[in-house]
Amino acid sequence: MSPALSAQWPLHPLKGVPRAPDGKPNLAAPAPRTADGKPDFSGLWMRSDDPGPNGAAAGRPPLVRGGNAGAGFKDGLPFQPWAAQLQKKRFAEEGLNDPDGLCLPQGPLQYHIDPQPFEIIQTPRQLVYISESNYGLRKVYLDGRSLPPPGQVVPYWHGYSVGRWDGDTLVVESNNFHGVDPNNVNAAGLPSSYLGAGWLDHRGSPYTEAMKLTERFRRVNYGLLDIELTVDDPKAYTEPFTVRVVERIVADGSEMIEFVCHENQTFLKLTGRERK
Template sequence: MKTFVKAVSVAAVIVVGAPLLFAQWPSFPTPDVPKAADGKPDLSAPAPKMPDGKPDLSGLWENGPLGFGPQEPSAAGQPPLATFFDVGAGFKEGLPLRPWAAELLKKRREDHSKDNPDAHCLPMGLLQFHEHPQPRKIVQTPKLIVIIYEANYGLRQIFLDGRPLPNNDPQPWWYGYSVGKWEGDTLVVETTGLIDGGWLDIIGSPLTDQAKITERFRRLNFGTLQIDVTIDDPKAYTRPFTVRFNQRLTLNEELIEFICNENEQSAKHLLGKDVAALSASFELDPKVFDTYAGRYQLAPGTFATFSRDGSRFFAQFGNSPPFEIFAASQREFFLRVIDTRFTFEVDASGRATAVVVHTDADRRAPRVP
């Protein structure tokens, strides 16, 4: 199946996510999938049940497109949709941060999220896992749910055997300690015991060791899983807030092995605010950008788009947001947030025919109509 290279920060999404890797296990059909009259899978069919009558959340689930803002407008009275980059993007006034937490978020953003745990092959927080473009598999039994995340090959346990949350466990956990119970067709999961200094999203919205996370899992139909997550962290936020994640079932696929530290080439390219500020740009007539603007194919179905906005030049990879790039010479450009450069190849008329992306390796992308 298609898998995304880890998007470790806003900047790394551009560079690491640009040359998407394609890998797959041998194909095997998902069993017991309901069929519509035309013989195709009917993902709108009723959700399956466990032998005890509880909804069966099992399956391979993935998110929708990446983005900064909500993927779609929320209905009145419903929680806003969270996004991979900014969990609070759907709140008009932003997250209810305490002053120190707002300063920490500002610093993390100014440092281009270079200290995000995912950027260094450390475990992500639960919300980053919910948001991550790489899929996750839910394995359900009456007393235990296990969630296997392709991203960083994470593993999480949710205990359904009636045990309480620990009262005074001195050992903090990256994923916390989770217990769940059924309220009708909704699985309510409470998690505490989290490590301090956590990240809710790519930009670095804080999470502390005082947080309690409450998740409400509902399988709306065979192909849709809805998760409402409430963050109650009085140390970092002035009040609790709730966001929603919508996930869709993936058929005939499996998780692939993802070993983050194997040939890890990303962290050394991440630049903080102070280092990025040292990069000086070359004065170039903005009209030159027009000769380079266009789409370039990095891989089958994967494109880089370069565009001019007045006197500024931007690069965008896939569904990632556009990022400004700066001229180092007539044909060479660079990012200030990460150690990456671009060289445009031109024909005799001066029109760009390809771009070479220089990161840990050189990747040539021909221009397409």
């Protein structure tokens, strides 16, 4: 069943939605394709906790559950010692500095697992990812450019992303993230917003500016989007690891609402985080 959003805008029936004999959206229909024959990821999507028909296949990466990237690993994520300590501190503080609560851009995995919807707009030259949460905007360049070397561009909250096709799978590589400084995890001498940098998930698993993220987008059918994410950050983790998220199409004509989040300085005072 396609998820629906709370009615805050008038519904406008979508064109081109495949229908079953009963008139309902046929989410198992083949994935749509663009004019050049590539899978079309365009649409409004929401996180799905249901792994879908291929969720139990052997050899697949574990699903992210409960906002925890390490939920599917027996021994958790392969943290470096400092990163393990920081994650425990963040979790003990119950997400006090989670960027979502600070009205800051979320981490690259957080956007995939957030309960708010996101929209993908796909063109031959780029894929635009718009999240309702904190009105996040991310671009993936599909024009053949290469990733800039680490440190060559100003760090981005969402990283610098380029994509290439591997059959029907879109492989997206990203680097130059705005991450945690392992030598200053408490952001001493910096604005409090720096405490919201480098949150991979809602448990506070950190990443640094050295992270390279590889995502593999695969539209299984009309209604299901499967994304594998490989995190390679030797400063924060002892080895790369891969997790998986599942998204389901919103096919009832719902639209995202405007989400304007402003960091309230009174809130910072009340929580003792205002910096002079």
